[in-house]
Amino acid sequence: MSVTRRTALLGAAASGLVLGTGRVVAQTNGALAVKPVLVAAKTHEVQMLNRGEAGTMVYEPRFVSAEVGDTIVFVPEDKGHNAESIKDMLPEDQEDFAGKINEEIEVQLTSEGLIGVKCKPHFGMGMVMIIQVAGAPVPDDFLEGKMPGKAKKAFEEILAENKLS
DSSP, rough: OOOOOHHHHHHHHHHHEEEESSSSEEETTTTTEEEOOOOOOOEEEEEEEEETEEEEEEEEESEEEEEOEEEEEEEEESOOOEEOOOTTSSSSSOOOOOOEEEEEEEEESSSSSEEEOEEEEEEGTTTTEEEETTOOOOOTTTTTTTOHHHHHHHHHHHHHHHOOO
């Protein structure tokens, strides 16, 4: 008996194997059914620092690649920092956020896209970062909003370092 693509897929479906699509395919009453897979979400920690590898007034890391459902935890390692989303640099279905100065904030990622983050007191000094959710490409208008020159330069560097520009 030769194995065809169809029989291989049906066999995988009958055994409930994950086919790399983020879903489990199962066979019920001779028909295929698709069910969502519960994937363990990750937590990514971002430090808010006065001085780091990229210079002064920085987030470390400055770039996080994550998935929908993951959580980003911003930790104020040094005083005087916060983390907040930038209005025009947020996916449509992602809720905006603004942490208080000197306080940790957790952000749940709910939508595919790129998120621009700033430290409100140090935005003019270029204290920004990018969160890429679900491998989303850079929107054409991502850097078009009004922002300080050092912040724009930092965003351009982050995009270039991560081969997103």
